[in-house]
Amino acid sequence: MKRIEMLILLARRGALGKKIKITLRELANELGISPQSVLRLLEEMEEEGLVDKEVVGRKTYVEISHEGLTFLENLCDAISEALYNGIIIGEVISGIGEGAYYVRQYAHLMREYLGFEPYPGTLNIRVLFPKTVFDAFCGVRPVILPGFVKDGRTFGDVKAYRVQIEDVEGAIVIPSRTVHPPKIAEIVAPVCLRETLGLRDGDRITVRVVKG
Structure with missing residues (x-):
């Protein structure tokens, strides 16, 4: 030593x-x-x-x-x-209210590339471990949701990393032009994670990155 x-x-x-x-x-x-x-x-x-x-x-x-x-x-x-073996420990926080809008815009791609109908909203967590959300994805290939143009507005590519919280599978989504610092993770899932898992702001949760 x-x-x-x-x-x-x-x-x-x-x-x-x-x-x-x-x-x-x-x-x-x-x-x-x-x-x-x-x-x-x-x-x-x-x-x-x-x-x-x-x-x-x-x-x-x-x-x-x-x-x-x-x-x-x-x-x-x-x-x-x-x-850094694909474990994220985070604290549930409230978002800025834009998650539902963007999930609706990308819902067709989530159905195609992730295989589930997303609940129109995201669960936001402040990453406590590791240092940033990106550290947990070392060696993990993201699923790329390709950008598109809708009603004259451009929506950029989104990186999606499959994760599991207890028995619920979902994905952490990271827009190519994210406004969140790397200490904040946005999670989409086929259910409302707050209701399904009984989560409130300040609750600590463990997120497991699904590899392969």
Whole structure:
């Protein structure tokens, strides 16, 4: 664990692609260990090929090696795979009242591409986890609802990601020109989700992204 903490600390200090000057005392304070333990840790990491260390007089310079960078990248991938696995935790909020209008405009495409008759309205949630709604869709292909022109007005493409809330299947829809920040998700479904699931503003729900 201390090796990971040390690599992250060195990366934050800029030891990427160049050697930086470090002091054992500063690293010890940040890691919560003694300077002697820091020195021993750096020596062990150098032997393992995770860092390159150079001592010039009384000054010590350290750089994360290629092996060290690969270790961090693999760790990052593993953490992302464990956390961002298609789970969205959100808080129910009220929309701005435009959801019903747009669902009606795109209803024929939702029937064709998503396979259900949408309830004329959306359930809006504020995403609490992960950081943004897009993080949950990593590696997931959206269903594209193609844009069209109606009564002289242009309606752009919409990305739809199939999701499930309890036993209800629906989709998170993201217009190509969305006015919502990435922390807000709009969900369409064949039923009124608020009524079916007994939801009110402030309720916390879990949304599962349907993959494949």
